[in-house]
Amino acid sequence: xxxxxxxxxxxxxxxxxxxxxxxxxxxxxxxxxxxxxxxxxxxxxxxxxxxxxxxxxxxxxxxxxxxxxxxxxxxxxxxxxxxxxxxxxxxxxxxxxxxxxxxxxxxxxxxxxxxxxxxxxxxxxxxxxxxxxxxxxxxxxxxxxxxxxxxxxxxxxxxxxxxxxxxxxxxxxxxxxxxxxxxxxxxxxxxxxxxxxxxxxxxxxxxxxxxxxxxxxxxxxxxxxxxxxxxxxxxxxxxxxxxxxxxxxxxxxxxxxxx
DNA sequence: ATGCCCTATGCTATAGGA
Numbered sequence: 001x002x003x004x005x006x007x008x009x010x011x012x013x014x015x016x017x018x019x020x021x022x023x024x025x026x027x028x029x030x031x032x033x034x035x036x037x038x039x040x041x042x043x044x045x046x047x048x049x050x051x052x053x054x055x056x057x058x059x060x061x062x063x064x065x066x067x068x069x070x071x072x073x074x075x076x077x078x079x080x081x082x083x084x085x086x087x088x089x090x091x092x093x094x095x096x097x098x099x100x101x102x103x104x105x106x107x108x109x110x111x112x113x114x115x116x117x118x119x120x121x122x123x124x125x126x127x128x129x130x131x132x133x134x135x136x137x138x139x140x141x142x143x144x145x146x147x148x149x150x151x152x153x154x155x156x157x158x159x160x161x162x163x164x165x166x167x168x169x170x171x172x173x174x175x176x177x178x179x180x181x182x183x184x185x186x187x188x189x190x191x192x193x194x195x196x197x198x199x200x201x202x203x204x205x206x207x208x209x210x211x212x213x214x215x216x217x218x219x220x221x222x223x224x225x226x227x228x229x230x231x232x233x234x235x236x237x238x239x240x241x242x243x244x245x246x247x248x249x250x251x252x253x254x255x256x257x258x259x
Numbered sequence: 260a261t262g263c264c265c266t267a268t269g270c271t272a273t274a275g276g277a
Contacts, residue, residue, distance in 0.1 A: 009276085010266050034276085036267060061267050062275065111277055151277075170277065205277065206264035219277080249265075249277080 001096075002026070003104060004254035005147040005220055007033040007203075011066070014248055015043055021241055022050055027254055028070045029096055031106035033149045035064030042066065059089035065106045065148070072097040080107075082129030090126070100143065100259045102228065105133075107148035112169030120169050123151070127178040131185075134223075138186055143228035143257070146187070149250065150221045152179045154189070157199055158218035170219060188229035190222040190255045191237070200237050203250045211242055220253050231257040 004027040008014040011032065022030065030052075035042065039058040047054055052068040057078040067073060073094040080091040090108040095101050107130070112123030137144050153171040156162040165171035183189060191200070201216025210216065224232060234256040241251045 013266060034266090111275085113277065165277095168277075203277075207277095208263060210264095217277085246265095 001028045001098070001102065001257045001259045002254050003029040003031070003102070003145050003147070003222070003257065004252050005031040005033070005106070005149075005222055006252040007108070007149040007220060007248060007250035009034050009248040009250065010036045011042060011064075012037055013246070015046065017241070017244060017247060019046060019050070021238070021252060022047070022052075022068075025238065025252065025254065029104055030068040031104060031147050032066040032068065033064075033106065033108040035059075035066055036061060037064060055092060055094055057089045057092040063089045063108055065089060065092045065108055067092055067094050067104060067106055069094070069096050080126075080129050080133060082132060083125065098259065102257065102259070103137070103140075103142060103144040105137075105144065105146040105148075107146065107150070109148065109150045109152065111151050112175070115167065115169050115172060123169060124174065124178060127175075127182075131178070131181055134182055134187065135185060138225060141227060142225065143231060144225040145222055145228055145255065146224075147222040147253075149219060150179070151219055152176065152221070153217050153219055154179055154221075157197070158201075160201065160213075160215045160217070165217070170217070182223065186226055187223040188226070188232070190224055190229075190232060190235040191218070191253065193229065193232060194235040200239070202237055202253055204242055206249050220250055222253060222255050224255070228257065231259065233258050
């Protein structure tokens with residue numbers, strides 16, 4: 001089973017690229033972030049024609065996440081607990097049916113810039129809520145994938161120019177410490193498990209010719225529970241997608257699981 | 260230090276992204 005994550009930066013603007021990539025990579029499950037549209041504006045039919053079941057948690061203009069799955073979607077949950085006043089669409093969770101069910105969680109973690117600001121406070125609070133959720137998931141002792149745009153650069157080797165990010169919300173010590181607390185519970189960073197030392201990125205800014213200069217960062221991640229890590233066969237980043245016409249500024253990352 | 264570029268919005272300027 002292939003489970004992929006892709007921050008598409010506008011599902012309507014990206015539709016041709018996204019459909020091409022789905023037909024090429026053929027993921028069984030695709031977790032999408034930054035839809036930038038409401039549920040009723042989501043182009044569902046185009047994905048249904050490719051054989052996908054669809055769940056969305058949309059929002060006007062910003063945020064928005066979706067799950068596409070060739071298997072039935074069960075136990076849908078669009079809420080990350082811990083802040084009943086949070087209206088931002090950044091979480092969607094489902095159980096993917098099949099021979100061996102896998103829980104998939106699609107997340108779009110807040111950017112947090114500038115620092116300091118209420119936006120950075122929101123980011124850190126969101127990561128604390130995520131920690132609580134992921135702790136609950138561990139207790140289930142089931143295969144689960146918690147994936148998406150984390151907006152976290154974990155280590156210096158995850159940026160082409162780490163010094164430039166020194167004071168950025170994606171790389172500040174407090175951000176990275178919150179990331180390590182997630183891993184230290186017992187989650188596996190799928191990409192690092194397969195590629196311990198690779199310098200690979202998932203995001204290149206549209207500005208400053210960042211792609212042409214390979215000035216990227218690795219901020220899209222797939223974390224696996226121990227039961228899911230046991231099933232891990234491969235993890236890759238579809239870097240070539242960034243070179244196409246009208247690309248997202250992020251590229252897909254995917255895991256192959258033995259099911 | 261700022262903007263560069265891109266998407267979306269009651270749209271020809273502004274907000275948000277990272």
